[in-house]
Amino acid sequence: MSNSLMGRLRGKVAVITAAAQGIGFATALAFYREGAEVYATDINKEKLELLAASCAGIHTNVLDVTNSEQVRAFAENIPKVDIIFNCAGFVHNGTLLECDEKSWDSSFDLNVKSVYRVCSAFIPKMIQQGTGGSIVNMSSVASSVKGAASRCVYGATKAAVIGLSKSIAIDYVSHNIRCNSVCPGTVDTPSFRDRVEALPDANAMTKFLERQKMGRLATADEIAHLIIYLASDESAFVTGQEFIIDGGWSM
Numbered sequence: 591m592s593n594s595l596m597g598r599l600r601g602k603v604a605v606i607t608a609a610a611q612g613i614g615f616a617t618a619l620a621f622y623r624e625g626a627e628v629y630a631t632d633i634n635k636e637k638l639e640l641l642a643a644s645c646a647g648i649h650t651n652v653l654d655v656t657n658s659e660q661v662r663a664f665a666e667n668i669p670k671v672d673i674i675f676n677c678a679g680f681v682h683n684g685t686l687l688e689c690d691e692k693s694w695d696s697s698f699d700l701n702v703k704s705v706y707r708v709c710s711a712f713i714p715k716m717i718q719q720g721t722g723g724s725i726v727n728m729s730s731v732a733s734s735v736k737g738a739a740s741r742c743v744y745g746a747t748k749a750a751v752i753g754l755s756k757s758i759a760i761d762y763v764s765h766n767i768r769c770n771s772v773c774p775g776t777v778d779t780p781s782f783r784d785r786v787e788a789l790p791d792a793n794a795m796t797k798f799l800e801r802q803k804m805g806r807l808a809t810a811d812e813i814a815h816l817i818i819y820l821a822s823d824e825s826a827f828v829t830g831q832e833f834i835i836d837g838g839w840s841m
Contacts, residue, residue, distance in 0.1 A: 593750035595608055598822045600625030604673035607655050610637030612729070612779030614677040621673070622648050627709060629668060630767050631655075655704035665711035673821045674712055674725045676705045679747075680787060686742045694743050701747035706753055713762060717806075722766025726820045727755045729771040731836045734833075752832050759830030768829035770820050775836025778807040803838035 604621045607628035608614040618630040622645055627719050628650035631653035632638045632674075637652045645706045657677045665671075682693055704726050716723040733748035752769055758769040767792050776782065799805065813816055816835050819825050834840055 592811050596624050597819060598624040598824065599673070602672040602821075603627045603629070603668070603670045604627045604675065604734055604821065605668065605671055605708070605712065606675045606677060607704065608678035609650075610634045610641055612669070613774070613777060613813045613817075614782055615641055616650055616814040617675055617677070619645055620814040621675075621821070624822070626673065626821075639803065650670070651667045655707060656699050658707050661704075661707045661711050661823065662768055665708075665715065668712075668715070670719060671679060671712050671715055672721070672822050673725045674708060674748065675707055675821070676721070676725070676727045677696045677819060679728055680744075681741070681781070682743050683740050683785065683789075684742060685740055688740075689743045690778075697743045697747050698750070701744070702750045702754065705751060709758060713758075715766065716767050717762070717765050722768070724819050724825070725755070725758060725767065726819060726831040727751050727771045727829070729755070729773045729832060730777045731773045731834060731840050733773060735773055735834060736830065736840045738818070740821060755832070756830045763829060768820075768825070770818060770825075771832045772813065772820070773832050773834045774808055774813050775837070775839040776802065776807050777810060782807075801839065803841065806837070 599621055601610055604626040606614055606618050609618045618628050620642060628648045629651060630648050631651045632655050635652050642650045649808035650762045651665050680697060684696050684747060729751040730748040732741045732745045734752055738745060755769045755771040813835060816833060
């Protein structure tokens with residue numbers, strides 16, 4: 591990918607959560623290359639510093655999206671926002687009977703309520719600006735799109751993200767605020783590799799690859815390309831939709 595600014599997001603201000611690695615990291619760099627002013631947030635200060643070292647032009651901010659006061663304070667310090675990419679999330683591994691109430695609640699708090707917190711903090715600013723904006727929320731194919739084994743609470747949270755995104759889209763379309771969700775399949779990210787290594791099955795990676803109809807995993811950059819489209823004016827007539835990018839897994 592070229593390091594030159596392509597300009598599809600020139601003049602726009604973007605806020606990204608969970609930007610320290612994986613899809614968030616790739617999207618932060620892609621947004622910057624497309625000309626956006628990027629505010630990249632994450633709870634992990636050390637990994638954020640790696641992002642800052644990769645691109646000095648990106649603003650990095652330590653932010654816990656499960657803390658409502660932190661989110662509100664952060665939003666108050668951003669003078670303008672055109673794009674929000676809610677990427678924060680956690681993949682709980684287990685069936686219904688393997689998910690206790692604490693895991694259920696913490697999964698919804700991070701995967702869904704964080705979207706509520708961030709959007710609640712920034713949508714009033716978008717309305718006040720009067721120029722609209724684009725919100726992209728990270729969902730998954732493991733959601734209302736498709737059942738996935740041992741992804742009970744994760745799938746429930748990601749289905750909720752799709753529903754929340756549609757509600758935001760219909761409620762604020764008159765303000766020219768668009769909201770869409772992205773539903774990836776399996777993406778080759780550091781967090782994915784950590785989850786695979788933690789599994790007791792030594793053949794777990796092979797099994798993940800076997801279920802991929804294209805014979806490979808997605809890259810974080812491939813997901814970022816779709817997010818750029820949804821963030822840009824190229825998708826100005828697109829709202830309330832879930833975009834599946836899974837290499838055919840859900841077919």
